[in-house]
Amino acid sequence: MDAAAQERLDVRARVIKAMAHPTRLFLVEALAAGERCVRDLTTGVEADVSTVSRHLAVLRNAGILACERRGQQIFYRLRAPCVLGFFGCIEEVLATDEAPATESRT
Amino acid sequence: MDAAAQERLDVRARVIKAMAHPTRLFLVEALAAGERCVRDLTTGVEADVSTVSRHLAVLRNAGILACERRGQQIFYRLRAPCVLGFFGCIEEVLATDEAPATESRT
DNA sequence: CAGATATTTGGCTATATGGCCAAATGCGGC
DNA sequence: GCCGCATTTGGCCATATAGCCAAATATCTG
Numbered sequence A, B: 001m002d003a004a005a006q007e008r009l010d011v012r013a014r015v016i017k018a019m020a021h022p023t024r025l026f027l028v029e030a031l032a033a034g035e036r037c038v039r040d041l042t043t044g045v046e047a048d049v050s051t052v053s054r055h056l057a058v059l060r061n062a063g064i065l066a067c068e069r070r071g072q073q074i075f076y077r078l079r080a081p082c083v084l085g086f087f088g089c090i091e092e093v094l095a096t097d098e099a100p101a102t103e104s105r106t
Numbered sequence C: 001c002a003g004a005t006a007t008t009t010g011g012c013t014a015t016a017t018g019g020c021c022a023a024a025t026g027c028g029g030c
Numbered sequence D: 001g002c003c004g005c006a007t008t009t010g011g012c013c014a015t016a017t018a019g020c021c022a023a024a025t026a027t028c029t030g
Helices: A003-019 A022-032 A038-043 A049-061 A081-097 B003-019 B022-032 B038-043 B049-061 B081-097
Strands: A065-070 A073-078 B065-070 B073-078
Touching: A003 A022, A003 A049, A003 B003, A003 B022, A003 B081, A022 A038, A022 A049, A022 A065, A022 A073, A022 A081, A022 B003, A038 A049, A038 A073, A049 A065, A049 A073, A073 A081, A081 B003, A081 B081, B003 B022, B003 B049, B022 B038, B022 B049, B022 B065, B022 B073, B022 B081, B038 B049, B038 B073, B049 B065, B049 B073, B073 B081
Parallel strands: none
Antiparallel strands: A065 A073, B065 B073
């Protein structure tokens, strides 16, 4: 595996990693309905505003979200709606699943 | 957000998280071409066999891969090929990108 | 059973992540 | 300029990840 291939994998992993957190999935789903400001998004989440802000920054840095300041608020919106397609695949994975070694099955 | 919604997000995040690593993306891509045993997969990666084994276990636990022992070898295969669709979206994200705050820009 | 090969697991360390609080920054109004 | 609201950032701690090596486990062969 050459450096270019490695770089390509790193870049892809960075984007996927940005999606790899329940709170961030929630934010993405919430933004699918349209732009929202940070405070509004925070009310849907059980976490500090600062935490939500950081999650939003992760998604923005990955190129998944964009934001724009309007007045004192900053509105985030989904820049790459294709990520919503991930969910369909995941349902498929879980359906195929049925009895894999989930290991943390209590 | 109720417990059910939280659980749904957790489950989804678990699957995406399994994909959120360059080496694991490499493994998934390699397996797109057909099943492979651990040693074969390891030769394509700059890492210890034990490390690759653990990565494969992560993907298997997420339901993305399945494996089957044949003789002394264990063959892994892609159980949920839909994850390959992630890549297309990621290219789209990167294309939309062009000049976001990558933040780690030296 | 002993030996060889393939894979996984235990143990350990280093680094990355996620969370909170408190403080800083940005913007608008008085 | 000072105050208030919205958001981000710094600092800190706890936990999770990823990696390696060494040891354990599994299968086949003689």
